[in-house]
Amino acid sequence: xxxxxxxxTDFDKYPPLAKQVATGNLELFRQLxxxxxxxxxxxxxxxxxxxxxxxRQIDDQLRLLGKLSPAELRQKMAGFxxxxxxxxxxxxxxxxNPSGFMEQLAAWLxxxxxxxxxxxxxxxxxSYLSEAMPAPEPASSRMGIVxxxxxVDKAEAPLFRKLRPNGIYLTKVKPEGGLEVLxxxxxxxxxxxxxxxxxxxxxGGTPVPMSPLTQISYAGLERPRTLLLERTKQAIRSGSxxxxxxxxxxxxxKPEDVGLQGPPETSVLNHFQLTLLTEGSGTxxxxxxxxxxxxxxxxxxxxxxxxxxxxxxxxxLQPMNEMLSGAKAGAPxxxxxxxxxxxxxxxxxxxxxxxxxxEQVRFLAWFEGHHEAMVIGPGLPRGTTSxxxxxxxxVLGLLA
Amino acid sequence: xxxxxAKQGWDRRQFLRTAVGTAAxxxxxxxxxxxxxxxPREQKAVVVTFGGGARDEETFAPEGQENIPRMLGELxxxxxxxxxxxxxGILGHYxxxxxxxxxxxxxxxxxxxxxxxxxxxxxxxxxxLKRPAxxxxxxxxxxxxxxxxxxxxRAYGLGAQVLLPKQLLAAAMSGSGGIDYEHLLxxxxxxxxxxxxxxxxxxxIHKTAEILKLSLDDFRTHAKSxxxxxxxxxxxxxxxxxxxxxxxxxxTLHDIDIAHSGAYSLYIDGIRRSDxxxxxxxxxxxxxxxxxxxxxxxxxxxxxRDSDMNPGGNGFQHHRTGDALSRTTWMMVLGPxxxxxxxxxxxxxxxxxxxxxxxxxxxxxxxxxxxxLREVL
Numbered sequence: 001x002x003x004x005x006x007x008x009t010d011f012d013k014y015p016p017l018a019k020q021v022a023t024g025n026l027e028l029f030r031q032l033x034x035x036x037x038x039x040x041x042x043x044x045x046x047x048x049x050x051x052x053x054x055x056r057q058i059d060d061q062l063r064l065l066g067k068l069s070p071a072e073l074r075q076k077m078a079g080f081x082x083x084x085x086x087x088x089x090x091x092x093x094x095x096x097n098p099s100g101f102m103e104q105l106a107a108w109l110x111x112x113x114x115x116x117x118x119x120x121x122x123x124x125x126x127s128y129l130s131e132a133m134p135a136p137e138p139a140s141s142r143m144g145i146v147x148x149x150x151x152v153d154k155a156e157a158p159l160f161r162k163l164r165p166n167g168i169y170l171t172k173v174k175p176e177g178g179l180e181v182l183x184x185x186x187x188x189x190x191x192x193x194x195x196x197x198x199x200x201x202x203x204g205g206t207p208v209p210m211s212p213l214t215q216i217s218y219a220g221l222e223r224p225r226t227l228l229l230e231r232t233k234q235a236i237r238s239g240s241x242x243x244x245x246x247x248x249x250x251x252x253x254k255p256e257d258v259g260l261q262g263p264p265e266t267s268v269l270n271h272f273q274l275t276l277l278t279e280g281s282g283t284x285x286x287x288x289x290x291x292x293x294x295x296x297x298x299x300x301x302x303x304x305x306x307x308x309x310x311x312x313x314x315x316x317l318q319p320m321n322e323m324l325s326g327a328k329a330g331a332p333x334x335x336x337x338x339x340x341x342x343x344x345x346x347x348x349x350x351x352x353x354x355x356x357x358x359e360q361v362r363f364l365a366w367f368e369g370h371h372e373a374m375v376i377g378p379g380l381p382r383g384t385t386s387x388x389x390x391x392x393x394x395v396l397g398l399l400a
Numbered sequence: 401x402x403x404x405x406a407k408q409g410w411d412r413r414q415f416l417r418t419a420v421g422t423a424a425x426x427x428x429x430x431x432x433x434x435x436x437x438x439x440p441r442e443q444k445a446v447v448v449t450f451g452g453g454a455r456d457e458e459t460f461a462p463e464g465q466e467n468i469p470r471m472l473g474e475l476x477x478x479x480x481x482x483x484x485x486x487x488x489g490i491l492g493h494y495x496x497x498x499x500x501x502x503x504x505x506x507x508x509x510x511x512x513x514x515x516x517x518x519x520x521x522x523x524x525x526x527x528x529l530k531r532p533a534x535x536x537x538x539x540x541x542x543x544x545x546x547x548x549x550x551x552x553x554r555a556y557g558l559g560a561q562v563l564l565p566k567q568l569l570a571a572a573m574s575g576s577g578g579i580d581y582e583h584l585l586x587x588x589x590x591x592x593x594x595x596x597x598x599x600x601x602x603x604x605i606h607k608t609a610e611i612l613k614l615s616l617d618d619f620r621t622h623a624k625s626x627x628x629x630x631x632x633x634x635x636x637x638x639x640x641x642x643x644x645x646x647x648x649x650x651x652t653l654h655d656i657d658i659a660h661s662g663a664y665s666l667y668i669d670g671i672r673r674s675d676x677x678x679x680x681x682x683x684x685x686x687x688x689x690x691x692x693x694x695x696x697x698x699x700x701x702x703x704x705r706d707s708d709m710n711p712g713g714n715g716f717q718h719h720r721t722g723d724a725l726s727r728t729t730w731m732m733v734l735g736p737x738x739x740x741x742x743x744x745x746x747x748x749x750x751x752x753x754x755x756x757x758x759x760x761x762x763x764x765x766x767x768x769x770x771x772x773l774r775e776v777l
Contacts, residue, residue, distance in 0.1 A: 110490045111507035115722050119712075161463065281717065282661035289662030296714060317658070317666055319627040339665035347708070347715055354711055 002090055003037040004030050010095045018047040025062050031073055034090060035105060035118075036080040042098035049271035051197045053303040060133045076128065079121030083114060099251050134356070138305045139193060141360040143399070144352045145182050146295075147310040148341035149367045150205065151334040159338075159367055160374045162346040165383045167363070167376030168398070172389040175369050179310075181392040182366070183210045186308045197268070197302045204291035204341075205312025214304075216273055216294060218287040218312065224258035225284050228277050231257075250278040272301070286314040288340035292347060299351040309348060310368070311341035338367075349376065362399040366392075375399055443761050444647045444695040446685060447753070448678055449500060451493040451541065452657025453701035453729050454671050455716060457708075460730065467671045470679035471732065475699070477741050478682075479734035480776050484747040487703040487727050491719045494544040496702040496750075497652055501548060503754030503768025515547040518767050521754045522549055522560035525648050528763035534611075536560040537646045539637045541629050541654035560650065563608065563640075565632045569623050571605050572616050612639040627673075630655040634677045638684050645690040648761065653677060659705065662717050682734060696735030696760055696776070698753065704729045733776045744775045 001010075006029050011022040021044050022029070029037055043050075043058050050058070065073065074081070086108050094101035109115040149155065160169060183201065190199030190212045201210055203217040218225075231253075235246050255261065255270035258277070262270060276297060282289035288311055295309045313332035345365040352361045363376040377399045458464040465472060489499045492510030499506045504518040522536045538549050538560045550559025609616055626632050630653045637651045656670035678699050685691040706713030707725040719726040731748075751770030758765040759772040 107509075110492075113488070113505070119722055280662075282663065286661055286663050292662060293714070314663065317663070320629060320632070321624050321627055333665075336663065336665035336669075339668065340663050343664035343716075350708060 001095070003032050003034055006030050006095070013096055014045055015048040018045050021047050021058065021062070025066060028062065028066050031070065033077050033080040033083070034085060034094070035083055036077060038094045038098045038101045038105065041095060042102055045098055046271070049268050051268065051272075051302040052195065053197075054301055057135070061129060064129070064133050076125070079117075079124060083109070083118060083121075084112065100248060103247065135303075137357045138303070138355075139195065139198075140189065140305050141362055142304070142352055142355065142357055143186070143189060143306050144348055144361065144363045145186065145308040146341070146345035146348050146363075146365045147179065147182065147308070147368045148345055148365065149334075149338045149370065150311060151313045151332065152338045152367075155338055155367065155370075155372075156335055157339065159342055159372055160345070160365055162343070163349060163363075163365060163374045163376065164385075166349070167374055167380050167382060167384075169385045170373040170375065170390070170395065171371060171385060171387050173366065173371050173373045173395055174389065174391040175371065176391070178366060178392040179208070179368065181396070182308060182364075183208055183213075185396055186306050187211065187213055189306045193305060195305075198304050199306040200298050200302065200304045200308070202291055202294045202298065202307070202309045203312065204287040204310060204314075207310075213306075213308070214269065214302075216269070216276075218290045221273060221277065221290075224260055224273070224277060227258040228253075229284055253278055272297070286340075287312050288314040288337050288344065292340070292344035295344070295348045296351050299348070299355060303355055307348070307352070309344070311337065311344065313337040314340065345374075364395065364399060366395075442694050444645075444691055445649070445757055445761060446681065446691075446695060446697045447648075447650045447757070448681060448697065448699045449497055449650075449652050450656055450674055450699075450701040451497060451652050451654040452659060452670070453704040453719065453726075454656055454667075454674075455705050455707075455725060458668060458671055458716070467668055468675040470675045471699075474679050475682060475732060475734060479697075479732050480739050480742040480744060482731040482733070482744045482748055482773070482775075484745065485700060485729050485731045485750055485752075486747055487729065487750040489750070491703050491722060491726055493654070493657065493702055494542070494548070497540075497545065498548055500700075500702060500750055500753055501650065502551065503751045503765050503770050505751065505769075511544065513544065513547055516551045519551050519553045519556040519765075520549065520559050521757055521765065521768075522648065522650075523551060523553070523556035523558060524754075524758060524763045524765045524768075525761060526558045527556055529761070531647065533558070533561060534644050535646050536648040536650075537640050537644070538562045538650045538652070539633050539640070540564055540650075540652045541566065541633055542652075545652060560648070563636055565636045566629050568605060568608060568619070568636075569632060572620055572623075611643065612636070613643045614639055628655050630670075630673060630677055634681060637681070641684060641688055641691065645688075648757070651681070656701075659716050660718060662714070664716060667716055693736055696733065696738060698731060698733050698757075700731035700750075700753070701729045703727060703750075733773075735776075738776045742775070744773075748773060 006026060008023045008026060011019045014022055022041065032040065047055060047058060068076065089101065089104060089108065092101050092104060109118050186199060186201060187210050193199060197214055199213050201207065201213040201215045205217065206219040207215055207217040232246065235249055253274065255274045258274065260270040260274055276283050276290065276294050280289070280293040283293050291309055291311050295307060298304060298307060313334045314337045315329070316331045316333040318327070318329045349363050352363060360378055364373060366373040373395055375395060375398050380398065456464065459468050487496060489496060489505035490507065490510065495506050495508055495510045498508065498516040501520045502516045502518040503521070506516050506518065508514050508517060525531060525536055538545070540548060540562060546562060546564060549562040550557060605616070609619065622635060623632055626635065633651060633653065637649065640646060640649065653674050655673050656667060658670050659667035682697055685695045685697060703719060704726045705716050705719045706721045707723050708715040710721045710723045713721040749770050751768065752773050753770065754765045754768040755770045755772045756776065758768070759777050
């Protein structure tokens with residue numbers, strides 16, 4: 001089937017809001033090239049579980065494209081139209097399973113050496129979108145806080161090396177009460193705001209209860225992680241499923257399949273948590289990877305105004321000789337985790353800078369329980385070091 | 401992308417100049433001793449690829465140099481360094497390594513147990529030079545590499561024997577309780593599921609042990625002293641060198657690819673281990689009379705990893721964006737007649753490896769698409 005043959009009944013299996021969006025834009029979808037239509041439907045099909053910022057982007061994009069004349073639309077879609085596609089792709093269930101279609105499309109583009117061209121076309125289209133429908137600035141300046149090094153007495157390597165050129169490296173922070181001050185500050189921002197999913201707390205270990213922040217944690221997802229790994233192992237052991245099949249299996253899972261149940265208002269968050277585990281590589285086994293990837297996806301999708309990420313030690317990767325000697329696995333690796341978290345703090349800062357309002361971003365990274373921290377923000381000098389003693393409230397004051 | 405790749409190559413060159421004072425091969429290679437004066441039959445080649453490329457930030461850039469002390473201090477001063485090796489193919493480890501081995505951008509399924517679609521360097525080598533099976537070997541980490549030694553080309557078909565050390569280890573250790581074999585054998589970090597393990601029969605183990613002149617007890621004992629699968633691969637490769645002295649030996653290291661798990665410290669550990677293992681392989685070559693003075697070693701990642709700045713990726717973790725950093729990498733060549741302490745800035749292609757091996761060893765890779773690298777011939 002080609003997009004021009006689409007009918008309203010083709011969307012019967014979509015969730016209610018997604019169906020409404022798709023059928024309401026049927027005429028537009030009929031005019032789109034196959035590859036682009038599937039890309040867009042992949043976003044639309046999960047509309048019911050999207051964050052407000054994502055829904056706004058989908059709505060704005062459909063509105064923008066819907067206003068174009070047929071000639072203008074053809075011009076914007078020229079790059080996607082010029083792709084040489086495998087005719088078999090039209091016969092896949094690209095409407096009901098656009099993610100599956102995208103996997104096959106990606107494989108086809110790689111194997112026919114069209115991936116670079118596809119990415120250039122996608123970049124061009126993204127530039128058009130960002131010019132034609134600039135994303136709204138956040139209601140308040142974004143604040144990112146990353147806490148690293150839980151369980152480490154002394155860092156074996158210098159910290160925050162990648163962040164240092166961008167702000168002030170603090171060497172005499174008084175650590176007492178630091179965690180509580182930071183969490184309270186984040187909670188205060190959340191209490192002052194009204195939009196849902198705008199203020200987050202992600203913990204790589206066991207979280208400190210902190211209302212009214214949207215909260216997810218590695219420890220809180222222990223059961224879903226265990227169930228997911230069991231399902232994965234079963235699929236691998238069965239021998240009937242290769243990597244692609246396994247990926248499809250994961251993509252089709254529902255939150256309740258891994259014990260993520262709850263009232264309707266938890267549906268968006270449960271779906272988000274499920275995708276962290278099914279789409280993230282390493283998030284099921286390493287707490288540091290979970291925290292980094294969750295922060296990345298939270299920023300990319302929810303575009304929060306406040307994000308606080310606290311890393312905890314991940315399990316050690318067991319050396320082969322220990323494995324062969326039958327030693328028990330699962331011991332923590334605090335030093336390695338600190339290195340992971342240090343890099344993760346840099347990635348969180350980069351990802352915050354990709355969002356609207358980047359110039360006003362306030363960012364703080366702190367070596368938990370210790371004297372070292374980084375502050376980056378508008379008006380703060382770059383590439384400097386401060387040896388002034390200050391408590392965490394004073395550190396936050398630098399970012400006011 | 402070409403500009404970015406060139407810039408990256410330039411950055412590597414600048415760093416190398418400041419770090420080890422290398423000379424520009426572009427101006428000097430014309431004075432290289434004539435390779436043609438040597439008899440091809442005397443030549444041997446060892447190719448070491450990193451499955452799971454490493455980025456400049458963690459290797460040749462100033463902040464990464466602490467991770468590769470052996471390459472910088474011992475290997476680069478003895479060899480020629482190509483700053484821009486561009487991979488235009490599919491960025492999956494098996495398909496990319498197969499492309500390196502055929503000199504043709506393969507399009508096979510990265511996660512399937514299938515042979516390359518075009519003749520491999522091992523087939524050209526054996527057919528043209530009439531070499532026996534035991535003169536070329538592949539030591540590879542992953543189940544998926546089981547078929548890399550030989551294509552399904554009807555015109556060729558006699559390729560390299562492939563050793564999968566972890567499979568051998570698992571088979572040799574069978575019966576030992578309390579060992580997580582699933583974890584041990586998991587080596588394809590690109591996918592949540594590993595390729596199905598090829599069957600290893602007891603007679604195969606004994607045959608391999610016999611070839612390597614290695615008792616199963618020794619193998620088991622030694623394996624228990626090694627920290628990683630790559631260390632096991634190098635141990636097996638050294639046994640092969642000692643016992644069979646193959647003329648064409650291909651070793652694929654894979655520890656670095658733990659980066660897919662998202663743990664930066666483990667990725668760095670993999671780089672440091674690969675740095676040490678490369679130096680140890682070169683030491684083994686130099687210490688072995690069968691190899692010393694007539695062996696050229698090529699070291700290259702199969703490709704790079706994603707840039708921190710590409711919003712489509714997640715930095716070091718994957719190689720999915722196809723950006724310049726993920727496509728551009730480097731190559732080091734050491735050996736007799738290869739100019740020492742030299743840097744080559746011009747962009748070269750990953751596919752150039754096979755034609756270069758052909759020119760070096762004296763076979764004709766007729767279907768390979770790259771060009772011989774004149775700077776090391």
